[in-house]
Amino acid sequence: MAIRLVLFFAVATCAASMRAAEIDGVDLGTINDPLAEASVFLPVDQAFAFSLHLRPGEDGVEQIVARWDMPAGYYLYRHGFRADAEEGLALGELRIPRGEMRTDEYFGKSEVYVGSVEVVVPVIRRAVRTATVRFAYQGCAEQGLCYPPTERDEVLDFGQLRPAASSQTAILLGAAALLVAVLLTVRAMRSRRAVR
Known part of the structure; x- marks a missing residue:
């Protein structure tokens, strides 16, 4: 009986407090709930969507291209980028484009990236596939x-890379294709004259 009486008074007190708040013009829906606010922020993988691909470099050096895409309202710090490899793979210095300068309450004046950013990681030496x-x-x-x-481990398969043609090879291939086209045109013109 005593428990029921205590519960009755607790519920009555809460109801009276809520009614008083409504009379005073307090909107109870606007009271900040720290747990509700946390759901406003995206999970890290959605806030900073990560993708990756390999490409052969122009100078024959393989490159890892890491890309982050961010929705409006999110940004990445330049000083936060790092890439480390396991034994058998040596990486060069990260090639990071210029960002925009911003001052925030966490790190003060910092270079940041909004929208998207690509970071190129040259592969200096590779002894594994x-x-x-x-x-x-x-x-x-x-x-x-x-x-x-945040850290992400990514397994890279370098076997999917095809060697890049050097710019000199590309020029030679283009010249050879042009020469073949000219020879075929000349041959076709001679064939027409011979038929007449």
């Missing part, structure tokens, strides 16, 4: 959430 590369990055939401540094 497949290798795991760990990519690190960090970003924030403009609404006030800074994500912790």
